Amino acid sequence: MFPRPSINSPRRKRDSTLRSWYPKRRLLGVAAALGLAVGLGLPAAPQAAVASLTQITNFGANPTGLQMNLYVPNNVKSNPPILLALHGCQGNGPYLYSSTDFAGLADQYGFLIIYPSTNPSGSCWDVSSDQALTRNGGSDPVGLMSMITYTEQHYGGNPNAVYVTGESSGGMMTNVMLGDYPDVFKAGAAFMGVPYHCFYTGSVRGWNGPCAGGQVSVTPQQWGGLVRAADSGYSGPRPRVQLWHGTNDTILNYRNLDEEIKEWTDVLRVSQNPSSTDTPAANWTRTRYNDGAGTTQVEAYSISGAGHELPVKGTAMAANAIHFMGLDGTTSSGGNTGALHAVDAGKCLDDPNSTTTLGTQQQIYSCTGGANQTWTHTSSNELTVTVGGSVLCLDANDRGTTNGTKAIVWSCNGQSNQQWNINSNGTITGVQSGLCLDVTGASTANSALVELWSCNGGGNQRWTLG
Numbered sequence: 001m002f003p004r005p006s007i008n009s010p011r012r013k014r015d016s017t018l019r020s021w022y023p024k025r026r027l028l029g030v031a032a033a034l035g036l037a038v039g040l041g042l043p044a045a046p047q048a049a050v051a052s053l054t055q056i057t058n059f060g061a062n063p064t065g066l067q068m069n070l071y072v073p074n075n076v077k078s079n080p081p082i083l084l085a086l087h088g089c090q091g092n093g094p095y096l097y098s099s100t101d102f103a104g105l106a107d108q109y110g111f112l113i114i115y116p117s118t119n120p121s122g123s124c125w126d127v128s129s130d131q132a133l134t135r136n137g138g139s140d141p142v143g144l145m146s147m148i149t150y151t152e153q154h155y156g157g158n159p160n161a162v163y164v165t166g167e168s169s170g171g172m173m174t175n176v177m178l179g180d181y182p183d184v185f186k187a188g189a190a191f192m193g194v195p196y197h198c199f200y201t202g203s204v205r206g207w208n209g210p211c212a213g214g215q216v217s218v219t220p221q222q223w224g225g226l227v228r229a230a231d232s233g234y235s236g237p238r239p240r241v242q243l244w245h246g247t248n249d250t251i252l253n254y255r256n257l258d259e260e261i262k263e264w265t266d267v268l269r270v271s272q273n274p275s276s277t278d279t280p281a282a283n284w285t286r287t288r289y290n291d292g293a294g295t296t297q298v299e300a301y302s303i304s305g306a307g308h309e310l311p312v313k314g315t316a317m318a319a320n321a322i323h324f325m326g327l328d329g330t331t332s333s334g335g336n337t338g339a340l341h342a343v344d345a346g347k348c349l350d351d352p353n354s355t356t357t358l359g360t361q362q363q364i365y366s367c368t369g370g371a372n373q374t375w376t377h378t379s380s381n382e383l384t385v386t387v388g389g390s391v392l393c394l395d396a397n398d399r400g401t402t403n404g405t406k407a408i409v410w411s412c413n414g415q416s417n418q419q420w421n422i423n424s425n426g427t428i429t430g431v432q433s434g435l436c437l438d439v440t441g442a443s444t445a446n447s448a449l450v451e452l453w454s455c456n457g458g459g460n461q462r463w464t465l466g
Helices: 030-034 093-099 102-109 139-155 169-180 220-230 255-267 317-325
Strands: 053-056 067-071 082-086 112-117 162-167 187-191 240-246 276-278 284-290 296-303 337-342 347-350 363-365 374-377 383-387 390-396 407-411 420-422 428-430 436-439 450-453 463-465
Touching: 053 093, 067 093, 067 139, 082 093, 082 102, 082 139, 082 169, 093 102, 093 112, 102 112, 102 317, 112 139, 139 169, 162 169, 162 317, 169 187, 169 220, 169 240, 187 317, 220 255, 240 255, 240 317, 255 284, 255 296, 296 317, 317 337, 317 374, 407 450
Parallel strands: 082 112, 082 162, 162 187, 187 240, 240 296
Antiparallel strands: 053 067, 067 112, 276 284, 284 296, 337 347, 337 374, 337 463, 347 363, 374 383, 383 390, 390 407, 420 428, 428 436, 436 450
């Protein structure tokens, strides 16, 4: 087996700047870094106040004394999926619950979220010891697995639909859990992490300065070998992986994103050359690495100008992670959630100022990645957008079937004027009217209104989702 990456820094060193988890600092400068348009009025995150965290004790083997909080939405599904959501250093589970959009998305889609906290409170996760980097070896991963098992047994959680996400140290632990327990997790999304085993020191909660600084680089095969060694007897399917990193991250260097891509493309046996590259929002570059069947196995987001502050609340980051993992009930390879791009204009379908006012006509605007530009094409052929905690449907105003009918948002009611076909030629047609979703006057300007019109093959009637 490839030798462990060497380190030269003190094992217990802590960077005094590792505090991006504090609420007052976490979002400073994010609007500029991510290119979010101030005038668009990005919405507040989906509200999770309808339910609350439940603290659970005595949940099973817990060698490091972790704390467990569980979020059960009021509309929880039968046999619900489980998301393990991991905080960063100087954070805890309740902070991650309140500072990200995951709970609001659980309200919308009915899955359970486990929000663990480290012990001592505010410490980093153990991603550096031999125990943590071995299946059932001890330390934090064993306690986290006990929480998952408890949730399956006592809350009806689906053992075949378990997922993991986390930020910073939690992003590192996301990679560790995917490596240690490949049979447990279906997919994971790591924000601002480092590769599995990169932080190895041999000590519990050790600090690996070279890895944090992006100075550890090995071959894809060597990275992959380290992952496979965590559960050396396992030969089954591996969980799909989504990765996020900001280019200006001064806590965990951006170069770690490339190393994570090398690692997981090797583990999942896909090419290191991306199958596709696109820009789903301003300053976002997304690369996808597909298998022979066209399913995305590894997906990476590079966020230009962003520091150590992902996922940003009120943007589409959490929703994209939820979609990749399939927790929104769609298949991620189909691109059923994301920005709805007007091809000719290079703009996105936009709910103006994130309004929840019923009857508001929709427009196109520069793509920002905001929740007010994140649309889901549901299994019922609805196009939904979630703003201010409300799920609204794209609607043909007054059930209109004539040219010029306004495309508005309205409460979802299941009627045919809220059903849309996304066609292979790029058009989006109303099920009731057969008319095409159309940018008025073929405009390419911000705030150009969207309506229905007879399909004519024009570029102002072509759209891409995702």
